[in-house]
Structures are given as structure tokens and as C-alpha cells.
Amino acid sequence: MKHMRNRTVTNIYKSFLACALAVIVCMTLAGSAGAHASSAGYSDIKVGADTIQYHLSILESDFVHIFPDKPDGGDKISDKQLSSSIEALTKVVDDGLIVTGDGKIGAGVITAVKHEKRATMEMIGMDIRYKFAAPVKQYLMQYNFFWYSGIDVNHSNYATIQVGGQTIQQVLGSQNYIVQIQGPGAAAGNPSAVAAPAALDAKPAVNMVATSWVSTLKTYVLMGMEHIWSGLDHMLFVLGLLLAAEQRVWKIVRLITAFTIGHCITLVLSSLEVAYLSPKIVEPLIALSILYIAVENIWKRKESARVIVTLLFGLVHGFGFAEVLRGTLSGHMALPLFSFNLGVEIGQLVVVAIVIPLLLWMKRLPVQIKWNQYASGIIGVFGLYWLIERIISQ
Incomplete structure (x- = not known):
């Protein structure tokens, strides 16, 4: 038991030591993923x-x-x-x-x-x-x-x-x-x-009958895709989930589904102004979710609660997604809300489709490197930086 604990501590130390080389890059890129509210x-x-x-x-x-x-x-x-x-x-x-x-x-x-x-x-x-x-x-x-x-x-x-x-x-x-x-x-x-x-x-x-709904669908789908692709924090959380699943299909399906259900619920509720959580709370919580999933990947705790935790953090990310829609629906909400959510899901699936083959390829390399732990360590550095920065900025 003691040997396993020492090995875990060693893994954590190695992961964050490797991440130290990427800290400067992290600090530079992290600034681009600030609060989701925009002009x-x-x-x-x-x-x-x-x-x-x-x-x-x-x-x-x-x-x-x-x-x-x-x-x-x-x-x-x-x-x-x-x-x-x-x-x-x-x-x-x-x-x-x-x-x-x-x-x-x-x-x-x-x-x-x-x-x-x-x-x-x-x-x-x-x-x-x-x-x-x-x-x-x-x-x-x-x-x-x-x-x-x-x-x-x-x-x-x-x-x-x-x-x-x-x-x-x-x-x-x-x-x-x-x-x-x-x-x-x-x-x-x-x-x-x-x-x-x-x-x-x-x-x-x-013709407006053709243009209005097609244009709205296209506009909000693209907005949803751009929102998740430009949100480095959301992207890293999804990457953390993929690392947590260890390239196992069923685990990927469970975790991504839990995250999707969570953010869909709060995206809808917040966009319809039924529920609201201030960005001052949401933004640090999103950073905390990234740090948590990274540490959990390294620590490798039991997976029984991972789906529930992912669902809860999905609820938090949904409030972040909804910031771009707040105040825009003006009573005509069904199509824009559906389209934006569809765009978010498409953007998320594109990330999954690109990352999974890359992780599988890295896993097959003859080099004996624990890619999941080192990648999780880098994600953890981002999460920790954002958490501190967003708390201080409030």
C-alpha cells in the first residue's frame, strides 16, 4: 500500500515537473480564454x-x-x-x-x-x-x-x-x-x-421564408461551434475527459454524455432566464473543473463518482456557454437555442474525433511515456492558473 502511494506521489511530481517547462506558454495562451461574456x-x-x-x-x-x-x-x-x-x-x-x-x-x-x-x-x-x-x-x-x-x-x-x-x-x-x-x-x-x-x-x-430559418440555423450553429473552439478552457476540460476515459469507447461515451447532458440543461435554463449563475462564480468554477479532472486523472481514484462529477461540472460549463446567448432570443427562442446547442455539440464531437486518434497513436509509440499523466499535468497547470487569475480578478 505504501509502495503504491509513493508511486502515485512520484507520478504527480514527474507530471508537474514536466509541466513547468510549459508554464510560460500556458500563461500566454491562458489569457485568451478569459470570461465568456463579450462586448x-x-x-x-x-x-x-x-x-x-x-x-x-x-x-x-x-x-x-x-x-x-x-x-x-x-x-x-x-x-x-x-x-x-x-x-x-x-x-x-x-x-x-x-x-x-x-x-x-x-x-x-x-x-x-x-x-x-x-x-x-x-x-x-x-x-x-x-x-x-x-x-x-x-x-x-x-x-x-x-x-x-x-x-x-x-x-x-x-x-x-x-x-x-x-x-x-x-x-x-x-x-x-x-x-x-x-x-x-x-x-x-x-x-x-x-x-x-x-x-x-x-x-x-x-425570399425571407427560406432565408430566415436557414440563416438563423446557420448563424447560431456556427456561433456554437466557434464558441467551444475559441474557449480553450472548455476544450481542455473535454480533453481531460478523454484522458480520463483512457481511450476506452464505453468510458468516452459515458463521460461525454454526462458532460453534454449537464451543459445542455443549464444552457437552456440560463438562455431562457429560468436559472442564472453569475460569471464571477461560473468562471472560477470552470477553472476548478479543469484542475479537478487533471488531478483526478493523475491520482487515478475510483471511477464510481466520475460520471456524476462530470455531470455536475457540465452544469457549470452550461452557464458559461449561455453567456453568449443571454438577452439575444427576444421571445423567438426555439430555433436559435436549438441551433446554438447543436453547434456546441458539433464542435465538441469534432474535438473528440481529432483527439482520440491522436491519443491512440501516441499510445502505440515505442517510447515508454505515460502520456495521459503528463498531458493531465499540463491541463492542470492551465486550470490552476485560471483558477487563481479569475479569483483575483473578481
Whole structure:
């Protein structure tokens, strides 16, 4: 018994000693997987024959970067300061949002600006009205906030567009920031909208019935895939599960299924605003889950509780996944939620499909190296760094 314990301690020591060589790299890469909340704006747009009612919501922490005056509350803008800055904000809106009707630029009139909450997030909301002299056959909207000025090229805007009794959803980014909308009376009540390329010569509008759900499906599936691939912490946790399974198919199925069930539950509940856990709690817990699975892989404890622990940590990761969706669904939740979750699962399966053959190949190498333990040690270094960094940053 004592011999086994000494061997375990030796394995732990060797693993973390090998990881020390990778610490500098870990520290560099770890910064890219910080909190999952990101710069975001939300657009609720109602399209009429000759008017557009545009409600724009931006996180208050982001809004201070485009506010024309210095916030009088440090990093907070008071209601009084907002109401007295409408004229100056009009210039900001004119630069950040260009709306044309049949090629004629519309003048945006801010009718209200106020603090508001969206899915527990503190935001600044502006009501903007565009009025045209005659019924419009084709609208073009170009969203330029944040990335155009270089403030944040990763800023996203989640647009929900109501036109002709139908709803279109688009996610706008620095590479996809123009939306073309056919006026509700332009084609016998058959409106359309499509996110156009990053150029003013937008492609002709296509049938919305085909475009809206296909575009939404594609947009949110890609968003889910990109979210898990760009989230190094989620990727390392999945890698830790694969190492824990020791390339045994049934173990892989059990652990990945438990993780999937866990994050699907909280992703749905959090996105629907039924349950919520602050990123200040979620982010350190995600780091803790990575550290835990790494240490457990090295320590090789009994596996009876591993599935349950994986399920519980899956619940935590689900809150991290949901951060990107909070406030974006605007009552039209089924397809975006399904699509995003599908994207997460596809992204996860791609990781599994790439890593498993690699692990099997490494296992067959003639070199006598305990790959699982050394890899788990490296994962543990990441988890420990993130845990300390995220606790301190709170």
C-alpha cells in the first residue's frame, strides 16, 4: 500500500515537473480564454412601409466607450446625464448606424434613452426612429458601432427584425454588418432580409421564408461551434475527459454524455432566464473543473463518482456557454437555442474525433511515456492558473 502511494506521489511530481517547462506558454495562451461574456449590442427593429423603429441596447460597460461625454459616476452614466446628452448622442448614432430607404439616407431621431436591464445585464437602451417621405421598397442598414472605430473588433450585435408579420434574426459582426430588408409592401406582403457582405453594394434580397430559418440555423450553429473552439478552457476540460476515459469507447461515451447532458440543461435554463449563475462564480468554477479532472486523472481514484462529477461540472460549463446567448432570443427562442446547442455539440464531437486518434497513436509509440499523466499535468497547470487569475480578478 505504501509502495503504491509513493508511486502515485512520484507520478504527480514527474507530471508537474514536466509541466513547468510549459508554464510560460500556458500563461500566454491562458489569457485568451478569459470570461465568456463579450462586448454585445442588441437591436429590436420594427420595419414599416415608410418608418423604422429601432431599439438599440448596448452594455453600459461598453457604452461608456462611445458616450460623447465623461461619465459623471466613474464608469457609470447617470440618468440625468443621459437625458441631457441626446443631441450629442444623435451624432454618435449617425456615425454608428446608417439606414437608407431606396438609396436615400434616413435621419435617425432619438426619442428616448435610458438605463435598462436585459437578462440581468446593465444596459443603455435607445429608441431611434427613421421616417421616409414615401413607402420604401428596400431598406439597407449598416451597423458600425465599436469595430468601425477600432474600439472592439469582436463586438457582436444580435438583431431581431420584425417585418410584414414575420421575424428575422441576424447576428452582426465586423465581417457581416449590413442587413438588407425589403419593405413590407414591396412584393405583395412577401418581405425579405439577408445579411449582406461587408460592402454597400449588398446582394439582392431573397425570399425571407427560406432565408430566415436557414440563416438563423446557420448563424447560431456556427456561433456554437466557434464558441467551444475559441474557449480553450472548455476544450481542455473535454480533453481531460478523454484522458480520463483512457481511450476506452464505453468510458468516452459515458463521460461525454454526462458532460453534454449537464451543459445542455443549464444552457437552456440560463438562455431562457429560468436559472442564472453569475460569471464571477461560473468562471472560477470552470477553472476548478479543469484542475479537478487533471488531478483526478493523475491520482487515478475510483471511477464510481466520475460520471456524476462530470455531470455536475457540465452544469457549470452550461452557464458559461449561455453567456453568449443571454438577452439575444427576444421571445423567438426555439430555433436559435436549438441551433446554438447543436453547434456546441458539433464542435465538441469534432474535438473528440481529432483527439482520440491522436491519443491512440501516441499510445502505440515505442517510447515508454505515460502520456495521459503528463498531458493531465499540463491541463492542470492551465486550470490552476485560471483558477487563481479569475479569483483575483473578481
